[in-house]
Amino acid sequence: METRRIIEFPMDKRPRKKPRLTWDMPPPLPPPKVLPAIYCGQEFANGGISNFLYPNNMFYGGFPRYGSPPWRPDDKDGHYVFSIGENLTPRYRILSKMGEGTFGQVLECFDNEKQEVVAIKIVRSINKYREAAMIEIDVLQRLVRHDVGRARCVQIRNWFDYRNHICIVFERLGPSLYDFLRKNSYRSFPVDLVRELGRQILESVAFMHDLQLIHTDLKPENILLVSSECIKVPDYKFLSRSTKNGSYFKNLPKSSAIKLIDFGSTTFENQDHSYVVSTRHYRAPEVILGLGWNHPCDLWSVGCILVELFSGRALFQTHENLEHLAMMERVLGPFPQHMVLRADHRAEKYFRRGARLNWPDGATSRESLRAVWKLPCLPNLIMQHVDHSAGDLIDLLQGLLRYDPAGRLTAREALRHPFFIRDHRRFGYPL
Numbered sequence: 546m547e548t549r550r551i552i553e554f555p556m557d558k559r560p561r562k563k564p565r566l567t568w569d570m571p572p573p574l575p576p577p578k579v580l581p582a583i584y585c586g587q588e589f590a591n592g593g594i595s596n597f598l599y600p601n602n603m604f605y606g607g608f609p610r611y612g613s614p615p616w617r618p619d620d621k622d623g624h625y626v627f628s629i630g631e632n633l634t635p636r637y638r639i640l641s642k643m644g645e646g647t648f649g650q651v652l653e654c655f656d657n658e659k660q661e662v663v664a665i666k667i668v669r670s671i672n673k674y675r676e677a678a679m680i681e682i683d684v685l686q687r688l689v690r691h692d693v694g695r696a697r698c699v700q701i702r703n704w705f706d707y708r709n710h711i712c713i714v715f716e717r718l719g720p721s722l723y724d725f726l727r728k729n730s731y732r733s734f735p736v737d738l739v740r741e742l743g744r745q746i747l748e749s750v751a752f753m754h755d756l757q758l759i760h761t762d763l764k765p766e767n768i769l770l771v772s773s774e775c776i777k778v779p780d781y782k783f784l785s786r787s788t789k790n791g792s793y794f795k796n797l798p799k800s801s802a803i804k805l806i807d808f809g810s811t812t813f814e815n816q817d818h819s820y821v822v823s824t825r826h827y828r829a830p831e832v833i834l835g836l837g838w839n840h841p842c843d844l845w846s847v848g849c850i851l852v853e854l855f856s857g858r859a860l861f862q863t864h865e866n867l868e869h870l871a872m873m874e875r876v877l878g879p880f881p882q883h884m885v886l887r888a889d890h891r892a893e894k895y896f897r898r899g900a901r902l903n904w905p906d907g908a909t910s911r912e913s914l915r916a917v918w919k920l921p922c923l924p925n926l927i928m929q930h931v932d933h934s935a936g937d938l939i940d941l942l943q944g945l946l947r948y949d950p951a952g953r954l955t956a957r958e959a960l961r962h963p964f965f966i967r968d969h970r971r972f973g974y975p976l
């Protein structure tokens with residue numbers, strides 16, 4: 546983070562000209578319709594998932610057959626053990642480690658055949674994770690067949706089974722929205738950028754729902770910027786007062802283009818639904834109350850994400866169900882009685898005699914009480930961070946964060962909301 550003071554213009558004035566960012570420009574024309582490309586890999590050739598029997602000389606495309614490193618055992622948790630610079634099959638050279646999760650690791654690799662940098666998800670050599678990876682490949686194949694413009698979801702390039710690890714090859718994208726916020730000291734995005742990001746998230750969710758798919762794990766970590774490029778701009782919230790570290794600048798993405806990732810938890814509508822889905826902070830109330838869930842749980846997550854983007858902080862920062870429900874009531878008001886009365890037996894303990902939330906009596910600590918009481922109601926929260934468009938944004942979020950999933954906005958309905966329809970675009974956005 547750059548720490549020098551601004552000397553180019555007075556402290557109480559904004560610059561006469563600002564750099565034009567991609568998301569300041571009018572929306573681009575839709576891409577021309579083209580036939581889906583045929584991707585490398587056996588699974589794309591026959592249109593289905595088959596047992597991948599590798600290696601063969603055709604797959605290697607002329608590269609040395611025995612270019613892989615010597616075999617070594619996995620670590621105690623089933624993760625693939627590697628060294629930077631060695632090969633992952635003769636085709637892919639490992640450049641760096643990009644991340645790690647419960648599923649396995651993501652490595653940045655160079656594709657010797659295509660001469661491009663890719664991201665490879667290497668799944669742990671444990672049966673349940675291998676099975677989940679095969680389901681994810683099925684989902685990814687369905688998405689790539691229908692996403693003609695390739696603008697909504699991360700693109701699968703290939704997949705293979707390597708030393709008992711399912712490996713999924715993706716296009717290389719930029720940082721996640723969460724990583725961008727974190728590295729930018731959790732400084733919020735301007736509302737005009739939130740509008741462009743929100744529009745794309747909802748378009749992606751609508752696309753998945755049209756295919757009868759439910760993502761179930763939408764969060765800023767699973768939304769990636771297409772480009773890593775950013776631009777440093779003055780942070781006017783800090784210009785009127787002195788800061789300890791002199792951080793008068795913040796970074797903004799140069800382009801708002803994003804894509805959804807991580808379809809390991811994606812569920813087909815006709816599949817059996819597990820009891821609990823979604824990462825805690827973005828989990829819908831019907832999931833916590835055990836009322837069953839469907840497509841609307843994704844829209845609740847979108848609402849939480851939008852709040853985080855314009856405020857810089859997660860809306861519900863909690864790790865416990867009762868506190869989570871109390872936070873919801875603090876921000877959104879009391880739960881509808883019909884939802885409370887239908888709550889699953891596992892959720893009955895959160896209510897007094899099945900009627901009112903057992904709060905604050907059920908609080909586990911004073912810190913928990915403070916965490917709930919410091920939250921403002923939704924309109925006040927929005928107006929703390931947003932100047933223009935606040936009214937439309939409040940109305941949109943009240944529709945996305947509606948307790949009853951039957952009354953919650955769908956992705957298509959949200960896209961038709963005035964927040965996205967009205968022309969709020971300005972040449973200079975408020976920072």
